[in-house]
Amino acid sequence: MTCQASAGSLQFWSKMAYQTFQQEYLQIPVVTRAYTTACVLTTAAVQLELITPFQLYFNPDLILRNYQVWRLITNFLFFGPVGFNFLFNMIFLYRYCRMLEEGSFRGRTADFVFMFLFGGLLMTIFGTFVSLVFLGQAFTIMLVYVWSRRNPNVRMNFFGLLNFQAPFLPWVLMGFSLLLGNSIIVDLLGIAVGHVYFFLEDVFPNQPGGGRWLKTPFFLKMLFDTPEEDANYNPLPEERPGGFAWGEGQRLGG
Known part of the structure; x- marks a missing residue:
């Protein structure tokens, strides 16, 4: 009887945990959810030896000659x-991708x-000339760069050691990457594409004689835009989604 009760209790709490996780997961914005999930599943597949990095890396010759377009x-x-390194990148990817999607790209x-x-596309073109085979970290830096330029008055605290705008x-992330012994070419590529x-x-659209060159097809x-926006929706504060302490921000005067 006791064993049956314990099994029933375990099943109940497992179901509750799954439902809670499912609810929290579905609350993540769609683009952030799709990209981070794809990154985690790809890494899991490599760890389980279902695939190898040699099947994933960027190789223009294999793409053009063998039509292995998935490498793009x-x-x-x-x-x-x-x-x-993986956890560090995933946290920053999730954090700043979500902040952009729920902030300046809301709706x-x-x-x-x-x-x-x-x-x-830009990273793929530039990556060809600098012989980079994986561009995920550069893409993360691009997201961080765009968010940081759109939130110039947010004060940052990095690991409790540095305070800056x-x-x-x-640039702090690039310096940290350099301290870890990594090449900064990836970070510079992300910064360059983010700046472009x-x-x-x-x-440029706000300059005299300027205009919008980037227009969404x-x-x-x-495919992606909904016709109506929920007026009662309150997004997470743009500088604090996910509750992560790394790179935590606070607006000036707040």
Whole structure:
């Protein structure tokens, strides 16, 4: 009797935990949810030896000659084996991707997807010349850069050691990467692509004689944008989604 009661209790709490996880998971914005999930599943597949990194990395010759077009996507999904570097990248990817999607891209999912496509295309072109085989970390830095430039008055605290304004965050991350012995080429690529997008989208249209060069294709708007927005929706504060302490921000005067 006791064993049956314990089994029933365990089943109940397992079901409750699953439902809670499912509810929290579905509350993540769609683009952030899709991209982070794809990254985690890709890494899990490599760890389980279902696939190898050699099937994922960016290789123009294999793409053009052997038509392995999936490499154009998979090289953005693999961040290396599970470890500190992987967790570090996943936390920053989730945090700043979600902040952008729930902040300046709120109700503009098509525009957010277009930023993904534009940034991915530029990185693929530039990555060809600098011989980079995985571009996920550069893509994360691009997201961080765009968020930081759109939130210049947010004060950041990095690991409780450094205090600085948000626009310096990508450079702090690059310095941290250098301390870990990593190449900064990936970070510089992410910063460069992020700056190109920010300039074309936020700076140039507001200049005398300027205009919008980046226009989201209509078919993306048809696919991703909803016709109505919930007026009662209150998004998470843009500088604090997920409750992570790394790179935590606080607005000046707040």
